[in-house]
Amino acid sequence: MVLAPPTDPNHPNDHALIEHNDDPTHPAFLIPELCRGFYTLGWVTGTGGGISIRKDEHVYLAPSGVQKEKIQPQDIFVLTLKERDFLRWPVHKPLKQSACTPLFYNAYDMRGAGACIHTHSQHAVMATLLWPGSEFRISHQEMIKGMRHGGMGSAMSYLDTLVIPIIENTPDEEDLREGLEEAMRKYPDAPAVLVRRHGTYSWGPDAERAKGQAECLDYLLEIGVKMKLAGMETVGLQQ
Amino acid sequence: MVLAPPTDPNHPNDHALIEHNDDPTHPAFLIPELCRGFYTLGWVTGTGGGISIRKDEHVYLAPSGVQKEKIQPQDIFVLTLKERDFLRWPVHKPLKQSACTPLFYNAYDMRGAGACIHTHSQHAVMATLLWPGSEFRISHQEMIKGMRHGGMGSAMSYLDTLVIPIIENTPDEEDLREGLEEAMRKYPDAPAVLVRRHGTYSWGPDAERAKGQAECLDYLLEIGVKMKLAGMETVGLQQ
Amino acid sequence: MVLAPPTDPNHPNDHALIEHNDDPTHPAFLIPELCRGFYTLGWVTGTGGGISIRKDEHVYLAPSGVQKEKIQPQDIFVLTLKERDFLRWPVHKPLKQSACTPLFYNAYDMRGAGACIHTHSQHAVMATLLWPGSEFRISHQEMIKGMRHGGMGSAMSYLDTLVIPIIENTPDEEDLREGLEEAMRKYPDAPAVLVRRHGTYSWGPDAERAKGQAECLDYLLEIGVKMKLAGMETVGLQQ
Amino acid sequence: MVLAPPTDPNHPNDHALIEHNDDPTHPAFLIPELCRGFYTLGWVTGTGGGISIRKDEHVYLAPSGVQKEKIQPQDIFVLTLKERDFLRWPVHKPLKQSACTPLFYNAYDMRGAGACIHTHSQHAVMATLLWPGSEFRISHQEMIKGMRHGGMGSAMSYLDTLVIPIIENTPDEEDLREGLEEAMRKYPDAPAVLVRRHGTYSWGPDAERAKGQAECLDYLLEIGVKMKLAGMETVGLQQ
Numbered sequence: 038m039v040l041a042p043p044t045d046p047n048h049p050n051d052h053a054l055i056e057h058n059d060d061p062t063h064p065a066f067l068i069p070e071l072c073r074g075f076y077t078l079g080w081v082t083g084t085g086g087g088i089s090i091r092k093d094e095h096v097y098l099a100p101s102g103v104q105k106e107k108i109q110p111q112d113i114f115v116l117t118l119k120e121r122d123f124l125r126w127p128v129h130k131p132l133k134q135s136a137c138t139p140l141f142y143n144a145y146d147m148r149g150a151g152a153c154i155h156t157h158s159q160h161a162v163m164a165t166l167l168w169p170g171s172e173f174r175i176s177h178q179e180m181i182k183g184m185r186h187g188g189m190g191s192a193m194s195y196l197d198t199l200v201i202p203i204i205e206n207t208p209d210e211e212d213l214r215e216g217l218e219e220a221m222r223k224y225p226d227a228p229a230v231l232v233r234r235h236g237t238y239s240w241g242p243d244a245e246r247a248k249g250q251a252e253c254l255d256y257l258l259e260i261g262v263k264m265k266l267a268g269m270e271t272v273g274l275q276q
Numbered sequence: 277m278v279l280a281p282p283t284d285p286n287h288p289n290d291h292a293l294i295e296h297n298d299d300p301t302h303p304a305f306l307i308p309e310l311c312r313g314f315y316t317l318g319w320v321t322g323t324g325g326g327i328s329i330r331k332d333e334h335v336y337l338a339p340s341g342v343q344k345e346k347i348q349p350q351d352i353f354v355l356t357l358k359e360r361d362f363l364r365w366p367v368h369k370p371l372k373q374s375a376c377t378p379l380f381y382n383a384y385d386m387r388g389a390g391a392c393i394h395t396h397s398q399h400a401v402m403a404t405l406l407w408p409g410s411e412f413r414i415s416h417q418e419m420i421k422g423m424r425h426g427g428m429g430s431a432m433s434y435l436d437t438l439v440i441p442i443i444e445n446t447p448d449e450e451d452l453r454e455g456l457e458e459a460m461r462k463y464p465d466a467p468a469v470l471v472r473r474h475g476t477y478s479w480g481p482d483a484e485r486a487k488g489q490a491e492c493l494d495y496l497l498e499i500g501v502k503m504k505l506a507g508m509e510t511v512g513l514q515q
Numbered sequence: 516m517v518l519a520p521p522t523d524p525n526h527p528n529d530h531a532l533i534e535h536n537d538d539p540t541h542p543a544f545l546i547p548e549l550c551r552g553f554y555t556l557g558w559v560t561g562t563g564g565g566i567s568i569r570k571d572e573h574v575y576l577a578p579s580g581v582q583k584e585k586i587q588p589q590d591i592f593v594l595t596l597k598e599r600d601f602l603r604w605p606v607h608k609p610l611k612q613s614a615c616t617p618l619f620y621n622a623y624d625m626r627g628a629g630a631c632i633h634t635h636s637q638h639a640v641m642a643t644l645l646w647p648g649s650e651f652r653i654s655h656q657e658m659i660k661g662m663r664h665g666g667m668g669s670a671m672s673y674l675d676t677l678v679i680p681i682i683e684n685t686p687d688e689e690d691l692r693e694g695l696e697e698a699m700r701k702y703p704d705a706p707a708v709l710v711r712r713h714g715t716y717s718w719g720p721d722a723e724r725a726k727g728q729a730e731c732l733d734y735l736l737e738i739g740v741k742m743k744l745a746g747m748e749t750v751g752l753q754q
Numbered sequence: 755m756v757l758a759p760p761t762d763p764n765h766p767n768d769h770a771l772i773e774h775n776d777d778p779t780h781p782a783f784l785i786p787e788l789c790r791g792f793y794t795l796g797w798v799t800g801t802g803g804g805i806s807i808r809k810d811e812h813v814y815l816a817p818s819g820v821q822k823e824k825i826q827p828q829d830i831f832v833l834t835l836k837e838r839d840f841l842r843w844p845v846h847k848p849l850k851q852s853a854c855t856p857l858f859y860n861a862y863d864m865r866g867a868g869a870c871i872h873t874h875s876q877h878a879v880m881a882t883l884l885w886p887g888s889e890f891r892i893s894h895q896e897m898i899k900g901m902r903h904g905g906m907g908s909a910m911s912y913l914d915t916l917v918i919p920i921i922e923n924t925p926d927e928e929d930l931r932e933g934l935e936e937a938m939r940k941y942p943d944a945p946a947v948l949v950r951r952h953g954t955y956s957w958g959p960d961a962e963r964a965k966g967q968a969e970c971l972d973y974l975l976e977i978g979v980k981m982k983l984a985g986m987e988t989v990g991l992q993q
Contacts, residue, residue, distance in 0.1 A: 083900040083970035104962060157897060159977055166986060179445060179474035180396060183322040195447040206896060208912040235896035245343060253322035260398055266984060267505060269405060418684060418713035419635060422561040434686040484582060492561035499637055506744060508644060657923060657952035658874060661800040673925040723821060731800035738876055745983060747883060 040138055042114070042126035054095070054115045054125045064090035064097035065110040067244050071154075072099065074248075076106035078255070080156035086236065089141035090152045090244050094118045096145065100132035118145060136210040140217055140238060147221050148189050150240035152247035157236040160258040165203050165233040167265045173201045173231055175261045175271040183253030188228035188240045198272060199257060200224065203231045229254050279377055281353070281365035293334070293354045293364045303329035303336035304349040306483050310393075311338065313487075315345035317494070319395035325475065328380035329391045329483045333357045335384065339371035357384060375449040379456055379477060386460050387428050389479035391486035396475040399497035404442050404472040406504045412440045412470055414500045414510040422492030427467035427479045437511060438496060439463065442470045468493050518616055520592070520604035532573070532593045532603045542568035542575035543588040545722050549632075550577065552726075554584035556733070558634035564714065567619035568630045568722050572596045574623065578610035596623060614688040618695055618716060625699050626667050628718035630725035635714040638736040643681050643711040645743045651679045651709055653739045653749040661731030666706035666718045676750060677735060678702065681709045707732050757855055759831070759843035771812070771832045771842045781807035781814035782827040784961050789816065791965075793823035795972070797873035803953065806858035807869045807961045811835045813862065817849035835862060853927040857934055857955060864938050865906050867957035869964035874953040877975040882920050882950040884982045890918045890948055892978045892988040900970030905945035905957045915989060916974060917941065920948040946971050 042050075055065040071088050075081045084104060090097045098114040099105065114134040115125035121142070126134070135141070137155050144150035164173050175181070176198040184193045193199065202220040207213050213232060220230045228250055229239035239254055241247030261271045281289075294304040310327050314320045323343060329336045337353040338344065353373040354364035360381070365373075374380070376394050383389035403412050414420070415437040423432045432438065441459040446452050452471060459469045467489055468478035478493055480486030500510045520528075533543040549566050553559045562582060568575045576592040577583065592612040593603035599620070604612075613619070615633050622628035642651050653659070654676040662671045671677065680698040685691050691710060698708045706728055707717035717732055719725030739749045759767075772782040788805050792798045801821060807814045815831040816822065831851040832842035838859070843851070852858070854872050861867035881890050892898070893915040901910045910916065919937040924930050930949060937947045945967055946956035956971055958964030978988045 082973060083897060084966050085897060085900060085970075104966065157973070159973070159980070162895070162977055163980060163984075166981065167984070177445070177473050178401070179471070180322060180324060183324060195445060206894070206912060232896070234894050249323050249343065253324075256321060256396070256398070260401055263398070263402060264405065267402075267406070416684070416712050417640070418710070419561060419563060422563060434684060488562050488582065492563075495560060495635070495637070499640055502637070502641060503644065506641075506645070655923070655951050656879070657949070658800060658802060661802060673923060727801050727821065731802075734799060734874070734876070738879055741876070741880060742883065745880075745884070 040116075040121060040123075040134065042123040042134075050123075050128065051115070051125045055110050055113055064092050064095075064244070065113050068097060068099050068113055069108045069110060071244065071248060072105040072108050075154075075156065078158075080158050080236075080251075080255070081105040082157070085157040086155050087135050087137055088152065088154045088244075088247075089135070089138070091118060091145055091150065095124065096121075096141070098134045098138055098141070100127065101135045103132065139211055139214040143214065143217050143221060144188075144238070144240035147218065148187060148240060150189065150247070151243035153238065153240040154247050154251045155236060155238050156251065156255070158255050158258065160255055160262055161231055161237045162234055163262045164258045165231050165235075167262060168203065171203050173203060173258070173261065175199050175257050177272075177274055178257055178260065180253045180256045180260075184228045184250055184257075185241065185246070186226050186228070188247075188250060189242055193228075199228075201227055201229050201231050201254070203233055206232050206235045231258075279355075279360060279362075279373065281362040281373075289362075289367065290354070290364045294349050294352055303331050303334075303483070304352045307336060307338050307352055308347045308349060310483065310487060311344040311347050314393075314395065317397075319397050319475075319490075319494070320344040321396070324396040325394050326374050326376055327391065327393045327483075327486075328374070328377070330357060330384055330389065334363065335360075335380070337373045337377055337380070339366065340374045342371065378450055378453045382453060382456050382460060383427075383477070383479035386457065387426060387479060389428060389486070390482040392477065392479040393486050393490045394475060394477050395490065395494070397494050397497065399494055399501055400470055400476045401473055402501045403497045404470050404474075406501060407442065410442050412442060412497070412500065414438050414496050416511075416513055417496055417499060419492045419495045419499075423467045423489055423496075424480065424485070425465050425467070427486075427489060428481055432467075438467075440466055440468050440470050440493070442472055445471050445474045470497075518594075518599060518601075518612065520601040520612075528601075528606065529593070529603045533588050533591055542570050542573075542722070543591050546575060546577050546591055547586045547588060549722065549726060550583040550586050553632075553634065556636075558636050558714075558729075558733070559583040560635070563635040564633050565613050565615055566630065566632045566722075566725075567613065567616070569596060569623055569628065573602065574599075574619070576612045576616055576619070578605065579613045581610065617689055617692045621692065621695050621699060622666075622716070622718035625696065626665060626718060628667065628725070629721035631716065631718040632725050632729045633714060633716050634729065634733070636733050636736065638733055638740055639709055639715045640712055641740045642736045643709050643713075645740060646681065649681050651681060651736070651739065653677050653735050655752055656735055656738065658731045658734045658738075662706045662728055662735075663719065663724070664704050664706070666725075666728060667720055671706075677706075679705055679707050679709050679732070681711055684710050684713045709736075757833075757838060757840075757851065759840040759851075767840075767845065768832070768842045772827050772830055781809050781812075781961070782830045785814060785816050785830055786825045786827060788961065788965060789822040789825050792871075792873065795875075797875050797953075797968075797972070798822040799874070802874040803872050804852050804854055805869065805871045805961075805964075806852070806855070808835060808862055808867065812841065813838075813858070815851045815855055815858070817844065818852045820849065856928055856931040860931060860934050860938060861905075861955070861957035864935065865904060865957060867906060867964070868960040870955065870957040871964050871968045872953060872955050873968065873972070875972050875975065877972055877979055878948055878954045879951055880979045881975045882948050882952075884979060885920065888920050890920060890975070890978065892916050892974050894989075894991055895974055895977060897970045897973045897977075901945045901967055901974075902958065902963070903943050903945070905964075905967060906959055910945075916945075918944055918946050918948050918971070920950055922950050923952045948975075 087099045096116045141153040144153040181199050202224045204216040239251050241250050326338045335355045380392040383392040441463045443455040478490050480489050565577045574594045619631040622631040659677050680702045682694040717729050719728050804816045813833045858870040861870040919941045921933040956968050958967050
């Protein structure tokens, strides 16, 4: 499970994967752009949170512990999907790949996701405190239609109840991998997992649809928290 | 009621309606610009919500299920007002016109509106939960003066009570058409309709005045929700 | 009290007061820039609110009923301070000077202000609902030091209690003039006046200091509302 | 303790420290950029709050009582770390160095900090009202991991309880120096100090890490206030 770029200075480091490219939809450009947007939404302040994008057999990762709203394409890591070999890593300054890397791979391996988003949204943290059990549930909200079954399948219906498992936080982010995997296995229909007192993991078939679902999820967590604080039930139609 | 662009590749598709134009007040430019602003306001996150603008006998529509803050002029559909014939549709990528199209036409047909806005504002959703009946009512707020009678007539007065009908949501957005039509018929003076657990529909004589009224409406929903949660009445002057 | 630009087409209209000028601190540039900032703060949505700046014997005014975040220098009116004669008015489209004009003149005539700001801030509206009497009072807040005695004098101290009179709203904005004048006379030390269910009027020696005080005022209204809703007193040190 | 730039017009004023420099990571550029970001976050509205950066033996300071979001490199003061001598000060307009200067030096002298941030965050003010004693405490939040022991040491753990001392406000900002010093001495592990009814002081090894910690602190104050208002304890795991 230990991931680290090769230390042998002669090991090939394929900078062309990032730098000889000016396609604005390329992961190396999308990750910085999306992180700037997530910062504005309050999802990745204080260097927290992040996003990973898969393009075919390559996985693109942001660095760990940096200002997410300031990431540049040259800061991005590229790994292979299967062997998790490093194909490209930053050398212009000392950077480590995101501590969430094993968690992002869960979405790639278990769901075949094309992108995975991790936020420290306060709505998520409040939801995990107001729903002390192992699930956040909400129904009868138009925005549920923006979520996909399992994050990857067909769109959910207004008549579906959205069920998001909640796992307990661990001191080390890497140690969340097992709990996350278990929750994803137990809830194959869930498009996201909440980590108590921490935030969200969600994914989608590609970066655009992962972002769209992350926005819908955050909206539903926010409205759920508001409803709960106003004394309303979030499942069913009766108030 | 089924609307779809012609599938015959020889059918004329008048791209000039969009592309040979650099007037910043043209609907093809206004729709993207307004959607970016609405995204910042939290009205159209997660691909939800939207806007349609009418210019004379042409109706301009945003595509369905896309990131609203990223729409480009070339993504816009153009239909005729009367026959709902497609005059122009995007071919650079597969796009479907907004699922709200029949709802937007309600505002054009029943009110002669020049633009119609649909939001997923959380203030609207909370208002429809805190006002469980069929109307949201508020009076004695300066911002009521920013609303027009029926959305199209003269400005409302500080002494008017704003009454916005609330209709129930349906699993399919198209199925809201009938309920929306009934509410607009029953409340000819109302400048908007709320959809429970979903959002707002509002309109105006043109895009600028539709936007101004949508902002006033959202302000009034927000302040109404705050007042209700603080235990105040929103109609009348006594607290 | 009726103010309107001359209708005689031969009456001189001194466009040079606005257009032959590229000083970014000139009122014709400051008003649009400040209005864009106020829009972001939620103070002037839905065409509400505004700002007027005085430069020596000239008073600069934004137009009425327009999107405040879209104002351009050429939309600005210029009047004389004493006679309220129109020196410059827009002719490129039909625009009317702000309905707040007589209220802005109160600040110029009674306080010798250099700028006057009117907002529809929701914090102000909530404060006037939670303080049903004729005064909003708050003490022991660092931000009080950002307010000036009477809006124009020396800075207030952390030990001062900020007292802002509240007047009742009227159906027509012009009719607020008398109540505003009375409140400003009765509270010579107050740097602002609140209008119930409407918003704020505040002023300062120049645009920069008027803006700074408007920000401090809004901060204090917001924190006052939060304290009141949490069951705290806003005057004195005991909770 | 009285600090003021030399009044002798022949005293050397080393403008080159600011002006012959286009490195975007230089303090003279970072201070304006960071202040713009802090303004958007609501930390420095109404000319309040600020930031100081140390680069080796030079201390860079923003001016006092100006719009923080408008600061330009040429407005910056430069002092020596040890003697607090002025090496560079603005002459293009009358400006005074930040009233927080002695407080910023506390972080340099007592912690060896590389940057110090002062905010008027409303979350901080609310926290000091809801925690009427001399400490704000929170545990079991992922964002605690973004704070460093004493602001300068190793990262805190998810299992650590964050303890931030709260000192009482004083009418003059300079008079906070002693209380701040005492709190920093008594709480060597604390990465920040709160000032009741006023705001935050926090610091870090450099500007980037001071900003990251200030964001984590503000997040934790915000979530702490939300938890307290919802009737939850912020320390321990039971709700």
